[in-house]
Amino acid sequence: xxxxxxxxxxxxxxxxxxxxxxxxxxxxxxxxxxxxxxxxxxxxxxxxxxxxxxxxxxxxxxxxxxxxxxxxxxxxxxxxxxxxxxxxxxxxxxxxxxxxxxxxxxxxxxxxxxxxxxxxxxxxxxxxxxxxxxxxxxxxxxxxxxxxxxxxxxxxxxxxxxxxxxxxxxxxxxxxxxxxxxxxxxxxxxxxxxxxxxxxxxxxxx
Amino acid sequence: xxxxxxxxxxxxxxxxxxxxxxxxxxxxxxxxxxxxxxxxxxxxxxxxxxxxxxxxxxxxxxxxxxxxxxxxxxxxxxxxxxxxxxxxxxxxxxxxxx
Numbered sequence: 001x002x003x004x005x006x007x008x009x010x011x012x013x014x015x016x017x018x019x020x021x022x023x024x025x026x027x028x029x030x031x032x033x034x035x036x037x038x039x040x041x042x043x044x045x046x047x048x049x050x051x052x053x054x055x056x057x058x059x060x061x062x063x064x065x066x067x068x069x070x071x072x073x074x075x076x077x078x079x080x081x082x083x084x085x086x087x088x089x090x091x092x093x094x095x096x097x098x099x100x101x102x103x104x105x106x107x108x109x110x111x112x113x114x115x116x117x118x119x120x121x122x123x124x125x126x127x128x129x130x131x132x133x134x135x136x137x138x139x140x141x142x143x144x145x146x147x148x149x150x151x152x153x154x155x156x157x158x159x160x161x162x163x164x165x166x167x168x169x170x171x172x173x174x175x176x177x178x179x180x181x182x183x184x185x186x187x188x189x190x191x192x193x194x195x196x197x198x199x200x201x202x203x204x205x206x
Numbered sequence: 207x208x209x210x211x212x213x214x215x216x217x218x219x220x221x222x223x224x225x226x227x228x229x230x231x232x233x234x235x236x237x238x239x240x241x242x243x244x245x246x247x248x249x250x251x252x253x254x255x256x257x258x259x260x261x262x263x264x265x266x267x268x269x270x271x272x273x274x275x276x277x278x279x280x281x282x283x284x285x286x287x288x289x290x291x292x293x294x295x296x297x298x299x300x301x302x303x304x
Binding site: 016084086 | 227228230231232234235236237238239240241242243244245246247248275276278280282293296297300301
Protein backbone atom coordinates (compact mmCIF):
# COMPACT_ATOMS: atom_id res chain seq x y z
CA UNK A 1 0.00 0.00 0.00
CA UNK A 2 1.35 3.40 -0.88
CA UNK A 3 0.67 4.92 2.51
CA UNK A 4 1.26 2.54 5.37
CA UNK A 5 -0.81 4.79 7.65
CA UNK A 6 -4.00 3.53 5.98
CA UNK A 7 -2.95 -0.12 6.08
CA UNK A 8 -5.10 -1.74 8.80
CA UNK A 9 -2.23 -4.07 9.79
CA UNK A 10 0.10 -1.13 10.40
CA UNK A 11 -2.61 0.75 12.29
CA UNK A 12 -3.25 -2.31 14.48
CA UNK A 13 0.46 -2.85 15.18
CA UNK A 14 0.89 0.78 16.27
CA UNK A 15 -2.18 0.67 18.51
CA UNK A 16 -1.10 -2.58 20.15
CA UNK A 17 2.39 -1.17 20.71
CA UNK A 18 0.92 1.98 22.27
CA UNK A 19 -1.29 -0.06 24.60
CA UNK A 20 1.62 -2.35 25.48
CA UNK A 21 3.74 0.58 26.65
CA UNK A 22 0.96 2.54 28.34
CA UNK A 23 1.64 1.27 31.89
CA UNK A 24 5.46 1.49 31.84
CA UNK A 25 5.93 -2.15 32.85
CA UNK A 26 7.89 -3.11 29.69
CA UNK A 27 10.30 -0.21 30.38
CA UNK A 28 10.77 -1.29 33.99
CA UNK A 29 11.55 -4.85 32.82
CA UNK A 30 13.95 -3.56 30.15
CA UNK A 31 15.61 -1.24 32.68
CA UNK A 32 16.16 -4.06 35.18
CA UNK A 33 17.56 -6.28 32.40
CA UNK A 34 20.01 -3.55 31.30
CA UNK A 35 21.11 -2.97 34.92
CA UNK A 36 21.72 -6.72 35.26
CA UNK A 37 23.83 -6.72 32.08
CA UNK A 38 25.74 -3.72 33.41
CA UNK A 39 26.35 -5.39 36.77
CA UNK A 40 27.46 -8.61 35.11
CA UNK A 41 29.80 -6.72 32.79
CA UNK A 42 31.29 -4.84 35.75
CA UNK A 43 31.80 -8.04 37.77
CA UNK A 44 33.35 -9.91 34.83
CA UNK A 45 35.96 -7.24 34.22
CA UNK A 46 36.91 -7.05 37.91
CA UNK A 47 39.78 -9.29 39.08
CA UNK A 48 38.31 -12.67 39.99
CA UNK A 49 40.05 -13.16 43.25
CA UNK A 50 37.25 -13.29 45.77
CA UNK A 51 34.57 -15.92 45.93
CA UNK A 52 32.00 -13.16 46.58
CA UNK A 53 32.58 -11.59 43.16
CA UNK A 54 32.24 -14.99 41.46
CA UNK A 55 29.01 -15.68 43.35
CA UNK A 56 27.73 -12.20 42.48
CA UNK A 57 28.51 -12.80 38.79
CA UNK A 58 26.61 -16.11 38.88
CA UNK A 59 23.66 -14.43 40.64
CA UNK A 60 23.58 -11.62 38.06
CA UNK A 61 23.74 -14.15 35.19
CA UNK A 62 20.89 -16.11 36.78
CA UNK A 63 18.86 -12.92 37.31
CA UNK A 64 19.45 -11.94 33.69
CA UNK A 65 18.14 -15.30 32.48
CA UNK A 66 15.20 -15.08 34.86
CA UNK A 67 14.32 -11.56 33.68
CA UNK A 68 14.66 -12.48 30.01
CA UNK A 69 12.39 -15.50 30.28
CA UNK A 70 10.10 -14.44 33.12
CA UNK A 71 9.41 -10.75 32.45
CA UNK A 72 6.73 -11.26 29.74
CA UNK A 73 4.95 -13.82 31.91
CA UNK A 74 5.21 -11.60 35.01
CA UNK A 75 3.84 -8.58 33.11
CA UNK A 76 0.94 -10.63 31.76
CA UNK A 77 -0.07 -11.97 35.16
CA UNK A 78 0.37 -8.60 36.87
CA UNK A 79 -1.91 -6.96 34.32
CA UNK A 80 -4.48 -9.77 34.52
CA UNK A 81 -4.53 -9.90 38.31
CA UNK A 82 -4.09 -6.29 39.45
CA UNK A 83 -4.41 -3.94 36.48
CA UNK A 84 -7.32 -5.41 34.53
CA UNK A 85 -9.61 -2.52 35.53
CA UNK A 86 -7.14 0.02 34.12
CA UNK A 87 -5.22 -1.81 31.42
CA UNK A 88 -8.10 -3.86 30.10
CA UNK A 89 -8.25 -7.43 28.90
CA UNK A 90 -6.81 -8.72 25.66
CA UNK A 91 -6.16 -12.15 24.27
CA UNK A 92 -3.43 -12.06 21.64
CA UNK A 93 -3.20 -14.43 18.71
CA UNK A 94 -0.59 -17.17 18.99
CA UNK A 95 2.89 -16.03 17.92
CA UNK A 96 3.67 -17.00 14.33
CA UNK A 97 6.64 -19.11 13.18
CA UNK A 98 8.25 -16.11 11.50
CA UNK A 99 8.29 -14.09 14.75
CA UNK A 100 9.61 -17.08 16.71
CA UNK A 101 12.36 -17.48 14.09
CA UNK A 102 13.31 -13.79 14.33
CA UNK A 103 13.35 -13.98 18.14
CA UNK A 104 15.58 -17.07 18.17
CA UNK A 105 17.97 -15.54 15.59
CA UNK A 106 18.30 -12.29 17.59
CA UNK A 107 18.85 -14.25 20.84
CA UNK A 108 21.57 -16.41 19.20
CA UNK A 109 23.31 -13.34 17.75
CA UNK A 110 23.22 -11.52 21.10
CA UNK A 111 24.45 -14.59 23.00
CA UNK A 112 27.27 -14.96 20.44
CA UNK A 113 28.23 -11.30 20.84
CA UNK A 114 28.24 -11.50 24.66
CA UNK A 115 30.27 -14.74 24.51
CA UNK A 116 32.73 -13.10 22.10
CA UNK A 117 33.15 -10.04 24.34
CA UNK A 118 33.49 -12.04 27.57
CA UNK A 119 36.02 -14.54 26.15
CA UNK A 120 37.94 -11.85 24.30
CA UNK A 121 37.32 -13.45 20.86
CA UNK A 122 35.57 -10.27 19.75
CA UNK A 123 37.91 -7.30 20.16
CA UNK A 124 36.04 -4.64 22.12
CA UNK A 125 36.85 -1.30 20.59
CA UNK A 126 35.24 2.11 20.42
CA UNK A 127 33.44 1.08 17.24
CA UNK A 128 31.58 -1.70 19.08
CA UNK A 129 30.62 0.64 21.89
CA UNK A 130 29.43 3.39 19.53
CA UNK A 131 27.65 0.83 17.33
CA UNK A 132 25.89 -0.71 20.32
CA UNK A 133 24.75 2.75 21.42
CA UNK A 134 23.45 3.59 17.94
CA UNK A 135 21.73 0.23 17.37
CA UNK A 136 20.37 0.20 20.94
CA UNK A 137 19.06 3.76 20.59
CA UNK A 138 17.45 2.98 17.24
CA UNK A 139 15.85 -0.16 18.69
CA UNK A 140 14.45 1.75 21.68
CA UNK A 141 12.95 4.41 19.40
CA UNK A 142 11.58 1.90 16.88
CA UNK A 143 10.15 -0.53 19.44
CA UNK A 144 8.50 2.15 21.56
CA UNK A 145 7.20 4.44 18.79
CA UNK A 146 6.29 7.08 21.36
CA UNK A 147 7.98 10.43 21.95
CA UNK A 148 9.58 9.37 25.23
CA UNK A 149 11.15 6.34 23.52
CA UNK A 150 12.46 8.43 20.64
CA UNK A 151 14.06 10.86 23.11
CA UNK A 152 15.45 7.92 25.11
CA UNK A 153 16.83 6.35 21.93
CA UNK A 154 18.59 9.56 20.92
CA UNK A 155 20.08 9.93 24.42
CA UNK A 156 21.34 6.31 24.41
CA UNK A 157 22.86 6.72 20.93
CA UNK A 158 24.57 9.95 22.02
CA UNK A 159 25.86 8.27 25.20
CA UNK A 160 27.26 5.37 23.13
CA UNK A 161 29.06 7.74 20.77
CA UNK A 162 30.33 9.86 23.67
CA UNK A 163 31.75 6.78 25.42
CA UNK A 164 33.27 5.52 22.15
CA UNK A 165 35.20 8.77 21.70
CA UNK A 166 35.99 9.29 25.38
CA UNK A 167 38.70 6.63 25.39
CA UNK A 168 37.29 4.43 28.19
CA UNK A 169 38.04 0.73 27.89
CA UNK A 170 35.44 -1.43 26.16
CA UNK A 171 34.14 -3.39 29.16
CA UNK A 172 33.96 -0.23 31.32
CA UNK A 173 32.17 1.59 28.52
CA UNK A 174 29.66 -1.23 28.15
CA UNK A 175 29.03 -1.32 31.90
CA UNK A 176 28.43 2.45 31.89
CA UNK A 177 26.28 2.37 28.72
CA UNK A 178 24.02 -0.45 29.91
CA UNK A 179 23.87 1.00 33.41
CA UNK A 180 22.86 4.40 32.04
CA UNK A 181 20.30 2.90 29.67
CA UNK A 182 18.91 0.70 32.44
CA UNK A 183 18.57 3.57 34.90
CA UNK A 184 16.92 5.78 32.30
CA UNK A 185 14.40 3.09 31.36
CA UNK A 186 13.73 2.26 35.00
CA UNK A 187 13.08 5.89 35.98
CA UNK A 188 10.95 6.57 32.88
CA UNK A 189 8.98 3.33 33.34
CA UNK A 190 8.39 4.02 37.04
CA UNK A 191 7.11 7.54 36.32
CA UNK A 192 4.75 6.20 33.63
CA UNK A 193 3.60 3.39 35.94
CA UNK A 194 2.87 5.79 38.82
CA UNK A 195 0.93 8.10 36.49
CA UNK A 196 -0.94 5.09 35.09
CA UNK A 197 -1.88 3.86 38.57
CA UNK A 198 -2.99 7.33 39.73
CA UNK A 199 -5.23 7.84 36.70
CA UNK A 200 -8.91 7.28 37.50
CA UNK A 201 -10.19 3.93 36.20
CA UNK A 202 -11.90 4.06 32.85
CA UNK A 203 -10.09 7.08 31.45
CA UNK A 204 -7.86 7.10 28.40
CA UNK A 205 -4.19 7.95 28.18
CA UNK A 206 -3.64 11.69 27.92
CA UNK B 207 -11.74 6.83 -14.87
CA UNK B 208 -9.54 3.96 -13.72
CA UNK B 209 -11.90 1.11 -12.66
CA UNK B 210 -9.73 0.43 -9.61
CA UNK B 211 -10.27 3.99 -8.40
CA UNK B 212 -13.97 3.72 -9.26
CA UNK B 213 -14.17 0.79 -6.82
CA UNK B 214 -13.50 3.31 -4.04
CA UNK B 215 -17.14 4.30 -4.36
CA UNK B 216 -18.10 0.80 -3.22
CA UNK B 217 -15.90 0.90 -0.16
CA UNK B 218 -17.67 -0.13 3.05
CA UNK B 219 -18.77 3.13 4.73
CA UNK B 220 -19.03 1.57 8.18
CA UNK B 221 -15.41 0.46 8.21
CA UNK B 222 -14.11 3.47 6.32
CA UNK B 223 -14.76 5.81 9.26
CA UNK B 224 -11.30 6.30 10.94
CA UNK B 225 -12.32 5.46 14.51
CA UNK B 226 -14.19 2.33 13.45
CA UNK B 227 -11.29 1.32 11.19
CA UNK B 228 -8.98 1.57 14.22
CA UNK B 229 -11.26 -0.65 16.26
CA UNK B 230 -11.75 -3.24 13.50
CA UNK B 231 -8.03 -3.28 12.61
CA UNK B 232 -7.15 -3.77 16.26
CA UNK B 233 -9.68 -6.56 16.73
CA UNK B 234 -8.38 -8.25 13.56
CA UNK B 235 -4.89 -8.36 15.07
CA UNK B 236 -5.94 -9.94 18.39
CA UNK B 237 -8.21 -12.81 19.36
CA UNK B 238 -10.44 -10.67 21.57
CA UNK B 239 -10.22 -7.50 23.64
CA UNK B 240 -12.39 -5.75 26.19
CA UNK B 241 -13.83 -2.24 26.19
CA UNK B 242 -11.13 -0.83 28.51
CA UNK B 243 -8.29 -2.16 26.33
CA UNK B 244 -9.90 -0.66 23.21
CA UNK B 245 -10.45 2.60 25.09
CA UNK B 246 -6.83 3.05 26.11
CA UNK B 247 -5.28 1.75 22.89
CA UNK B 248 -7.42 3.81 20.49
CA UNK B 249 -7.53 6.97 22.63
CA UNK B 250 -11.26 7.43 21.96
CA UNK B 251 -13.64 8.66 24.64
CA UNK B 252 -15.97 6.21 26.37
CA UNK B 253 -19.09 7.54 24.66
CA UNK B 254 -17.47 7.66 21.25
CA UNK B 255 -16.13 4.13 21.51
CA UNK B 256 -19.46 2.86 22.77
CA UNK B 257 -21.31 4.35 19.77
CA UNK B 258 -18.80 2.93 17.28
CA UNK B 259 -18.96 -0.52 18.88
CA UNK B 260 -22.77 -0.47 18.69
CA UNK B 261 -22.65 0.42 14.99
CA UNK B 262 -20.13 -2.33 14.27
CA UNK B 263 -22.22 -4.84 16.21
CA UNK B 264 -25.39 -3.79 14.37
CA UNK B 265 -23.60 -4.35 11.07
CA UNK B 266 -22.54 -7.81 12.26
CA UNK B 267 -18.83 -7.04 12.03
CA UNK B 268 -18.07 -7.61 15.68
CA UNK B 269 -19.56 -9.74 18.44
CA UNK B 270 -19.90 -8.31 21.95
CA UNK B 271 -20.10 -10.47 25.04
CA UNK B 272 -20.65 -9.12 28.54
CA UNK B 273 -18.99 -11.14 31.26
CA UNK B 274 -17.06 -10.86 34.54
CA UNK B 275 -13.49 -11.57 35.52
CA UNK B 276 -13.48 -11.61 39.30
CA UNK B 277 -15.36 -8.48 40.32
CA UNK B 278 -14.59 -6.60 37.10
CA UNK B 279 -17.29 -6.47 34.44
CA UNK B 280 -15.79 -7.11 31.00
CA UNK B 281 -17.31 -6.17 27.66
CA UNK B 282 -15.40 -8.48 25.38
CA UNK B 283 -15.35 -7.72 21.66
CA UNK B 284 -14.18 -9.95 18.86
CA UNK B 285 -14.26 -9.68 15.08
CA UNK B 286 -16.79 -11.91 13.32
CA UNK B 287 -16.14 -13.82 10.07
CA UNK B 288 -18.21 -11.20 8.25
CA UNK B 289 -16.11 -8.42 9.79
CA UNK B 290 -12.90 -10.15 8.72
CA UNK B 291 -14.19 -10.52 5.14
CA UNK B 292 -15.21 -6.86 4.98
CA UNK B 293 -11.83 -5.74 6.35
CA UNK B 294 -9.96 -7.93 3.82
CA UNK B 295 -12.07 -6.48 1.02
CA UNK B 296 -11.49 -2.94 2.30
CA UNK B 297 -7.73 -3.57 2.40
CA UNK B 298 -7.78 -4.85 -1.20
CA UNK B 299 -9.81 -1.91 -2.51
CA UNK B 300 -7.62 0.66 -0.77
CA UNK B 301 -4.42 -1.08 -1.86
CA UNK B 302 -5.55 -1.14 -5.48
CA UNK B 303 -6.70 2.48 -5.45
CA UNK B 304 -3.68 3.93 -3.64
